[in-house]
Every structure is written in structure tokens, then in C-alpha cells.
Amino acid sequence: MRKEYDIIIAGAGIGGLALAYFLSKDGYKVLCVEKRPGAGGLARCFRAGKSHLEIYYHHIFRTDEYLYGLLSELGLEGQVEEKAASTGLYDGERLVPFSKPLNLMLLPHIGLRQKLNFGLKLLNLSVSRAGGELHDVTAVKWLRDSFGEEVSRFLWEPLLRSKFGEDYSDISAAWIFERIKKRFGSRKKDKSREVLAYIKGGTQVLIDKLMDEVRGKGGEFIFGSGIESFIMKNGACMGITAGGDEFHSSKTISTVAVPEFTDILNRSRTPHSGWKDDIEDYIKRCSRIKYKSVISLVLETRKELSGYYWVNIIDETVPFPVLVNQTFLVPPVEYGGNYITYVAQYVDTDSGLLDSSPEHVMEKMRPFLEKIVPDIKEKEIVRYHVFCDRYATPVYSTGFNDIVPDLKTPVKGLFMANNTQVYPESRNLDMTVRIARKVHNLITG
Numbered sequence: 001m002r003k004e005y006d007i008i009i010a011g012a013g014i015g016g017l018a019l020a021y022f023l024s025k026d027g028y029k030v031l032c033v034e035k036r037p038g039a040g041g042l043a044r045c046f047r048a049g050k051s052h053l054e055i056y057y058h059h060i061f062r063t064d065e066y067l068y069g070l071l072s073e074l075g076l077e078g079q080v081e082e083k084a085a086s087t088g089l090y091d092g093e094r095l096v097p098f099s100k101p102l103n104l105m106l107l108p109h110i111g112l113r114q115k116l117n118f119g120l121k122l123l124n125l126s127v128s129r130a131g132g133e134l135h136d137v138t139a140v141k142w143l144r145d146s147f148g149e150e151v152s153r154f155l156w157e158p159l160l161r162s163k164f165g166e167d168y169s170d171i172s173a174a175w176i177f178e179r180i181k182k183r184f185g186s187r188k189k190d191k192s193r194e195v196l197a198y199i200k201g202g203t204q205v206l207i208d209k210l211m212d213e214v215r216g217k218g219g220e221f222i223f224g225s226g227i228e229s230f231i232m233k234n235g236a237c238m239g240i241t242a243g244g245d246e247f248h249s250s251k252t253i254s255t256v257a258v259p260e261f262t263d264i265l266n267r268s269r270t271p272h273s274g275w276k277d278d279i280e281d282y283i284k285r286c287s288r289i290k291y292k293s294v295i296s297l298v299l300e301t302r303k304e305l306s307g308y309y310w311v312n313i314i315d316e317t318v319p320f321p322v323l324v325n326q327t328f329l330v331p332p333v334e335y336g337g338n339y340i341t342y343v344a345q346y347v348d349t350d351s352g353l354l355d356s357s358p359e360h361v362m363e364k365m366r367p368f369l370e371k372i373v374p375d376i377k378e379k380e381i382v383r384y385h386v387f388c389d390r391y392a393t394p395v396y397s398t399g400f401n402d403i404v405p406d407l408k409t410p411v412k413g414l415f416m417a418n419n420t421q422v423y424p425e426s427r428n429l430d431m432t433v434r435i436a437r438k439v440h441n442l443i444t445g
């Protein structure tokens with residue numbers, strides 16, 4: 001039997017689900033195909049105690065207008081709780097508070113003039129629109145020019161390095177500009193504290209609601225079966241193959257990472273596909289987009305590891321940039337009485353750590369955890385979990401603006417929407433929903 005749909009969507013992360021929701025609401029018959037056994041992608045959850053918990057920390061900024069818009073449309077706005085966050089800073093020796101302007105003033109590592117300049121710069125940045133001119137400037141150069149060499153070397157560069165490894169020196173200033181602006185924009189009106197929000201019940205609530213809505217409109221899902229190839233005839237995409245079956249549609253939208261997309265595209269070449277040089281050029285251009293992988297260690301402990309929500313680690317011997325205390329946002333009672341801390345380490349996509357056992361990952365990270373939290377034994381690790389994703393974030397380097405793929409591909413009826421097109425913004429749920437809206441508008445005119 002021929003399986004016919006109006007639109008097929010590759011990937012059931014938040015992008016694929018939002019797109020499936022927008023399109024099925026408009027009356028399109030949608031099929032969403034996901035290679036993992038469940039939905040959510042980078043925002044997927046697992047069970048901890050009586051609650052769902054994201055495999056990677058997921059807070060929301062109060063400026064996340066597209067995400068808030070979707071939550072409100074789905075009747076979930078009441079599920080969002082805001083909280084003034086607290087930030088700490090680990091400088092290789094001590095863990096100190098870093099939430100308020102006064103905390104900066106008390107840091108011994110930076111001179112007074114640079115501290116004052118830092119504060120003023122942040123204030124200016126929140127109203128500046130200069131990011132668009134910075135695509136070809138490196139973040140390091142711009143940070144040094146803007147905040148001074150001392151502040152840049154002490155604060156920003158270690159954070160950049162632990163996220164992007166050796167690629168840190170080529171990260172685009174436009175990207176870091178937007179990222180700092182976003183975080184600063186999420187502060188209280190008087191800028192004294194950052195305010196973050198969390199969806200009660202986790203992103204699982206959003207995932208479940210989107211899936212219910214899609215199914216309610218006749219949409220379908222296939223899980224545990226990755227898309228093997230696109231069915232291509234005379235340069236047009238006519239559907240997909242997955243699990244050995246064919247599924248037909250006049251439009252296919254991929255929300256998978258760029259290397260996964262080009263792998264599928266390369267497998268779609270047949271004598272009848274109408275393969276042309278422009279497809280070859282397109283794949284070549286896409287191959288210039290680099291990614292970083294992520295490994296997440298989620299600790300459940302009897303006692304809290306740090307009193308802060310977010311701890312920036314600016315010690316270059318420590319391989320991870322932050323510790324994130326989930327139980328600052330959600331009380332431990334939701335997680336069986338345990339405190340939850342995320343340790344996320346970014347690595348190259350060919351890192352052997354991605355295929356390591358959870359025990360090996362824990363052993364690798366343990367000495368650094370003991371360095372930051374010397375009494376970690378007394379905090380009692382009840383259990384831990386390890387997760388990883390090979391394509392966690394594109395490397396938003398200088399010149400990225402010139403290689404961001406268009407939503408339309410050279411194959412007729414085939415579209416691509418993912419975390420690359422959010423540039424110069426950083427990838428997050430809000431931008432993912434924005435891109436889903438953009439593709440929806442493109443498809444429906």
C-alpha cells in the first residue's frame with residue numbers, strides 16, 4: 001500500500017514537532033519520522049523521581065518571545081515559572097558569587113578601571129544593534145577591544161575555549177554579541193539579577209502537548225527508524241525511505257543536523273534522481289559547517305553541590321564550562337528528594353568519549369568535580385546518568401554568515417531547517433520555534 005502524506009518531517013526534536021503542529025493545524029497531513037525511540041531531540045527527557053528531567057539543562061529567557069508565543073497558543077503559559085537566578089564563578093581556586101554588579105567589583109583579578117568599563121559596556125550592549133557588522137570579526141578580538149584584555153582573558157576566553165575547544169579563536173563576534181545581549185536582556189529591570197524561567201514538568205510537557213495536537217489533527221509519527229534516503233526523481237524529492245518502507249509526499253522538511261542531512265542526501269543518489277552539479281556544490285558548502293558534540297553527566301546527590309543555579313568555570317584545566325543546579329529552579333522533592341546537577345562537556349565530533357561507558361565518563365570527570373566541590377563525598381552521589389549527542393551545536397565561526405544554508409535546498413520540494421539558520425543568535429528553543437514558524441510561512445505562503 002502506498003503511504004501518502006502532504007508533508008514529511010525528518011526529526012522529532014522541538015523544531016520538527018513545532019513544524020508538525022503548525023502544519024497539521026493548517027490541515028496538512030503530516031508524517032514526522034524520528035530515528036530515536038522517543039521525541040524531543042536535544043531537549044528530550046528521562047525520568048527522575050516522579051518528574052521528567054531534560055538530559056541537558058533547559059531554562060528559558062524572559063525575552064524568548066517565539067517560545068512563549070507557542071506555549072501560550074498551546075495553553076501552557078501557566079506552566080512557566082520565573083525565578084531570579086544566582087550565578088557563581090569558579091576561578092581555579094575558589095567558588096565566589098557572581099550574580100550582582102557588586103560581586104564583580106569584589107573580584108581581585110581585574111583592575112577597577114576595567115571593572116567599571118565592563119559594567120558600562122554591558123549596559124550599552126543591551127541597547128546596541130551593532131551585531132550585524134561583526135560577522136567577520138573574531139569574538140576574541142571584539143571582546144578584548146570592548147571589555148579590555150584583562151577581562152577578556154580572565155572571563156570570556158576560558159568560557160569560549162571550553163565550549164568550542166581549539167575553534168574558540170575563530171568564533172564570530174556577531175554570535176558572542178547576541179549571546180551576551182540575550183543573557184543581559186533577561187535581567188531584572190534594574191539589571192541587578194538575571195531572571196530565568198522553567199517549564200514545570202520539563203520540556204516533556206511541551207513535547208507531549210505538541211504530539212497530542214498533531215495526532216489530534218490526523219498527523220502520524222514513526223519512532224526508532226531513521227530516514228535512510230530521500231526518494232528523488234528528476235531533481236525533485238517525492239518522499240523518504242525509513243525502516244525499509246517508502247513514504248510519499250510532495251514536500252519534505254529536514255530538521256536534522258547538517259551532516260546528518262547531507263548523509264541522507266548522499267544516499268539518495270540514483271540513476272533517476274536527477275543529480276546535478278548544484279546539489280554537489282550545495283553538499284560541499286554544507287561540509288564547511290562544523291559541529292561540537294556534548295556529553296552530559298547528570299548527578300543526583302543527597303545534598304546540594306553549589307548554592308548557585310549556574311557556576312561559570314574559568315579554570316582552563318577543567319574540561320567543562322559550567323555546573324548547573326537544576327534544583328535551584330525545581331525543588332528536590334520532584335526528583336525523589338535528590339539534588340540534580342548537570343555537568344556538560346563539549347568535545348569534538350570524533351571524540352572517543354562519545355562512545356565511552358557512563359562509568360568511564362564519570363571517572364574522567366570525577367577529579368575535576370572534586371576540585372570544584374572538595375567535599376563532594378559528603379554530598380553523597382546517589383546515582384548518575386550520562387547522555388551524549390554528536391551534533392550539539394554548530395561552531396558559529398567567522399564567515400558563518402556566508403555558509404548558512406537556505407531553507408530551500410536545490411532539490412525541489414526538499415527543505416532544511418535547523419540550528420544553523422538561527423545564526424547570529426545562539427541555538428535555543430526560542431530560535432528553534434522561530435525557524436519552524438519561518439518554514440511554515442514559506443510552505444504555506
Ligand SMILES: Cc1cc2nc3c(=O)[nH]c(=O)nc-3n(C[C@H](O)[C@H](O)[C@H](O)COP(=O)(O)OP(=O)(O)OC[C@H]3O[C@@H](n4cnc5c(N)ncnc54)[C@H](O)[C@@H]3O)c2cc1C
Nearest residue numbers: 011013014015034035041042056058059226227256428429
Ligand atoms: C547542553 C545543551 C544545553 C542546552 N540548553 C538550552 C537551554 O537552557 N535553553 C534553550 O532554550 N535551549 C537549550 N539548548 C538548545 C536546544 O536544546 C536546541 O536548540 C533545540 O532542542 C534544537 O531542536 P531541533 O529540533 O532544531 O534539533 P534536535 O533537537 O537536534 O532534533 C533533531 C532530531 O532529528 C533526529 N534525527 C537525526 N537524524 C535522523 C534521521 N536520519 N532520521 C530521523 N530523525 C533523525 C534526531 O534524533 C533529533 O531528535 C541546549 C542544548 C544543549 C546541547
